Amino acid sequence: MKVLLVNPPVRKKMQPQEIPIGLGLIAAVAKQEGQQLSFLDLNVHRPSLQIAAQEIAIDDYDVIGIGGLSSQYQDIRNILPVCRQIHPDALIVAGGGFVTYMPDKMLRLRPEIDIIVIGEGEETWRDLLKAAPKKDFSGVKGIAYRNEEGKVIYTEPRPLIPDLDTLPYPAYDLMEIDTYAENYDLCYSEESLHSKRKLCIISERGCPRQCTFCTHNGASRWDMLVSVGKEKVLKLDEEYGFQQIARFTSAEYTLKHMQYLYEKYDCGYIYLTDENLTSNRKRTTELCNLMIENDTPSKIHWGTAGDTASVNDELISLMKKAGCTFISFGGESGSDKVLKYDIQKGTTRKNNQDCVDIMKRQGMEPVMTFMLGNPHEDVNDILETTDFFVKNNIACDPFICTPYPGTKLYLDYEQQILEQFDQRLAEVKKLPKGSIDNELIQQWKDNALDKFLGSLDDADVLSAHVSQVFNHHDLLGLKALMFAHDIPRILKVAHMRNWPHDKKWNEHCPDCSAKNEINELRKVNEALFTPTAATGESDQI
Structure with missing residues (x-):
């Protein structure tokens, strides 16, 4: 079959930087299955929709696959009608974070989609390619599709891949590696900034920290609980073994992958875009020791992400010796109240402070991200975070807490989120039940959801908010004042807006x-x- 994979644009305010790892893996599977494969990367060149349509029309495709995050939906919804118009008989398959957590809603919003892949896609995609010629998908696990009557059908859920070492490398030969490597802006260490060629890989799926603002694209037990339900996850446990919260490729597989990029593409710096590599100290130690044994630091430097509660001097010293030059930590907040009750990360302000001190002792610059706008975060919590910035001389433009689909935040505050995109949904709550036709209300909700998804970008851009204390304007103003370390002006705004602050801030x-x-x-x-x-x-x- 002739198969087209489409990578939509992402983070358009920046140059294309991170290679499309997920779609690259899907492409590698298609190659293993012997398909005639085309790979259209709309992110690397950012063409107009008209030019994209010309590319999509180059051949007569049997299957079109498109995947992406919720933040890519604004372009995906423009690309899908073009694909359907040009290839009316093609099987259009969608996967990734933008569909995994709401398959039924997405099939309503985007009728061009024939099949939705729920969660991890590699094995599901393989089975879909095998089933496509006969168009019988009832035996393919982990999908949602419409039957002939238009009813949404969910097949049996697919278990998580137990051994990530069985996955192929992404199909790098189909990607414009030079463009991505040239644009990759890793300015967190001298080595990452000045390396001639930089690329990224992933060696972890899921995360043991279950922050309320985060999802894992269906690749974690927690995500499966949201996407398929507790009862089905427990059944998968019985049949296939416990569905893990976090999984890693082996140290050997990871190092070989890094060596492959060095030897094949002259890549001297690799960012392990794992959500939380340091959370598994045993595996991190094993990986670092293997790198040292193979003299990897003389050829390759690398960076990654971790959490503040999992590091100590011994681990950071070993990582540095193995060639690691920076670690990005999600500090999230300087307020223990917010960390415990809103974010539920399982870390504390002391963990954050200890992490900063450890990194400085080991001669590595602390890199830490924070946010504002958590549901019950008030001005005192904002001040605690800003105070943390000041005491540690942290230059941080905080993210805005964004309720991406599939997160606990979205599930808890869906109504508030949709009301921000259609005021009628707020007004109808005041009326007696049954005053407005339910089908009409559902149309309003679907339209509001479409607008919300279309507004999503990186979390530094304000979309919907879930704050029970601040409005949009408050959040944008506080964000700027936090970045400026301007505690006095935050307090002045507090008086203007009648936000009570604790006495401990009186002197400021x-x-x-x-x-x-x-x-x-x-x-x-x-x-x-x-x-x-x-x-x-x-x-x-």
Whole structure:
């Protein structure tokens, strides 16, 4: 069969940087199955829709696959109708984060899609390619599709891949490696900044930290609980073994992958885009020791991400010796209240501080990200985070807490999110039940969802918010003041907006300081000019 894979644009405000690893793996599977494969990367060149249509029309394709994150939906929804118009008989398959958590809704929103792949795609894609000639997909695990009557059918859920070492490398030969490597902006260390060629790989799926703002594209037990339900996950446990929260490729597989990129593509710096490599200390130690044994640091430097509670001096020292030059940590907040109740990361402010101190002791610059706009975060929590910036001299433009589909935040605040894109949904709640036709309300919800998905980008861009304290304007203003380390102006805004702040901030607060000074002057003045009981005249002291 003739198969076309389409990689939609991502992070269009920046040059194309990270190679499409996920779609590259799907391409590698198609090659293993002997398909006639074309790979259209709309991210690397960012053509107009008209030019993209010309590329899509080059051949007569039997199967078209498109995948991406929710933040890529704004372009995906434009590309899909073009694919359907040019290839009316092609089987259009969609996968990735933008469909995994809401297959039924996405099939309504985007009728061009024939089949949705739920969660991990490699083995499902392989089975779909085998089933495509006969067009009988009932035996393919892990998909949703419409039957002849238009009803959405869910097949048996697919278990997670137990051994990630069985996966092929992404089909690098189909990618424009030079463009991605040239644009890759890793400015977190001298080595990452100046390396001639930089690329990224993934050696972890899932994460043991279950932050309320995060998803794992269906590749974790927690994601499966959302996408297929607890009962089916427990059944998968019984039949296939426990569905893991986090899985890693072996140290040997990971190092061979890095060596392959070095030898084949002259890649001297590799970013392991794992969500939390340091969470598995045993495996991280094994990987670092293997790198040292193979003299990897003399050829390849690398960076990765971790969490603040999992590192110590010994681990960071070993990682540095193995060629690691930076680690990005999600500090998220300087407030223990927010970390515990809103984010539920399982880390504390002390963990964050200890991590900064450890990195400095080991001669590595701390790289840490933070956010604002968590549901119950108030101005005191904002001040705690800004205070953390000030005390550690951290230059951080915080993200805005964004409720991406599939996150606990989205599940908990879906109604509030949709109301931000259609005020009618807020108004109809005030009416008696049944006042408005349910089908009409569902249309409003679908349209609001489409607008919400179309607004998504990186978390530094405001889309919907879930704050129960601040509005859109508050969040944008506070974001700028946090970046500027401007605690006094945050406190001044607090007084303007009638947000009560704790007494511990009084000494930094211009309003409180001014009021205290005036009160002291008034007391002095009253003491100096106190009227006497006899004459009623001031008795100056």
